[in-house]
Amino acid sequence: MTVPLQRAIVVGASSGIGEAIAHELARTGAAAIALVARRQNELHRVAGIIKHEHPEIKVQTYMHDVVDFDQTAPLFERIERDLGGVDTLVYAAGVMPEVVEGEYSFTKDRAMIEVNLLGAIAWMDVAAARFEAARSGTILGISSIAGERGRRGNPGYNTSKAALSTFLEALRNRMSRYGVNVVTIKPGFVDTAMTRGKGIKGAIAADEAARRCLSIARAGGSGSAFVPGKWALVALVIRSIPSFIFRHLNL
Ligand SMILES: NC(=O)c1ccc[n+]([C@@H]2O[C@H](COP(=O)([O-])OP(=O)(O)OC[C@H]3O[C@@H](n4cnc5c(N)ncnc54)[C@H](OP(=O)(O)O)[C@@H]3O)[C@@H](O)[C@H]2O)c1
Numbered sequence: 202m203t204v205p206l207q208r209a210i211v212v213g214a215s216s217g218i219g220e221a222i223a224h225e226l227a228r229t230g231a232a233a234i235a236l237v238a239r240r241q242n243e244l245h246r247v248a249g250i251i252k253h254e255h256p257e258i259k260v261q262t263y264m265h266d267v268v269d270f271d272q273t274a275p276l277f278e279r280i281e282r283d284l285g286g287v288d289t290l291v292y293a294a295g296v297m298p299e300v301v302e303g304e305y306s307f308t309k310d311r312a313m314i315e316v317n318l319l320g321a322i323a324w325m326d327v328a329a330a331r332f333e334a335a336r337s338g339t340i341l342g343i344s345s346i347a348g349e350r351g352r353r354g355n356p357g358y359n360t361s362k363a364a365l366s367t368f369l370e371a372l373r374n375r376m377s378r379y380g381v382n383v384v385t386i387k388p389g390f391v392d393t394a395m396t397r398g399k400g401i402k403g404a405i406a407a408d409e410a411a412r413r414c415l416s417i418a419r420a421g422g423s424g425s426a427f428v429p430g431k432w433a434l435v436a437l438v439i440r441s442i443p444s445f446i447f448r449h450l451n452l
Pocket of ligand 1: 212213214215216217218219237238239240241243265266267268293294295296297316317343344345346387388389390391392393394395396
């Protein structure tokens with residue numbers, strides 16, 4: 202079975218993985234794409250590339266801050282009207298501010314919970330109600346391997362991604378019986394603005410991550426996957442380390 206991803210909203214489409222997913226959707230036959238994020242100039246840049254390469258595709262941009270939770274449902278409705286329907290929601294918006302040793306910042310932790318988790322829930326709840334009623338649709342959430350364990354480096358980020366993975370799993374368990382495809386993607390390291398300059402080795406390109414994300418989503422069957430797949434082994438290992446050992450590791 203191949204799931205059609207024809208009329209898609211990409212939240213967090215102005216850079217990185219979300220931008221790459223928008224390009225990949227265009228390359229693989231989407232009819233209409235809504236690009237959502239805060240930076241209008243970047244959204245226009247992405248839309249310009251897609252329109253140039255695929256003039257047949259309808260591409261619209263929407264400046265939106267995902268923490269404006271009251272605006273999510275009205276914006277979803279507006280996009281539905283503009284695109285002639287929506288069958289796919291990709292939530293790729295996320296922030297990971299640097300948190301240094303000894304720092305406990307509620308401001309940063311709150312931003313990560315609001316953008317990475319609550320923004321996702323706001324968009325997914327609207328999509329879920331529609332897709333369940335339609336008995337079809339795809340919700341794709343970009344979580345992270347960082348949600349597999351509470352690590353010492355950035356507790357707020359780990360928490361936001363662990364909770365997002367759990368929310369997506371629960372949606373999947375609720376909605377797969379209604380034919381809705383709920384996909385959790387847990388990337389390892391991807392070369393984007395979020396990771397650049399942080400001394401991370403072995404990151405894959407955002408284009409490659411996007412190709413893998415959409416091929417998993419198109420396969421249907423609602424699933425959760427690490428991207429690339431080798432991170433499943435890493436996850437298995439870090440989940441199996443007992444807490445009294447894990448706390449002494451610099452992971
Ligand atoms: N890069 C990695 O190695 C990696 C690994 C695992 C998971 N992830 C996850 O992948 C997702 C995409 O990250 P990325 O690596 O592609 O980083 P990125 O290039 O920094 O992209 C982040 C995206 O989120 C959007 N965003 C941030 N805050 C927003 C807000 N308040 N409202 C609306 N949009 C907002 C940004 O758009 P604006 O700034 O224009 O609003 C941008 O489009 C994130 O959820 C991240 O946690 C990344």
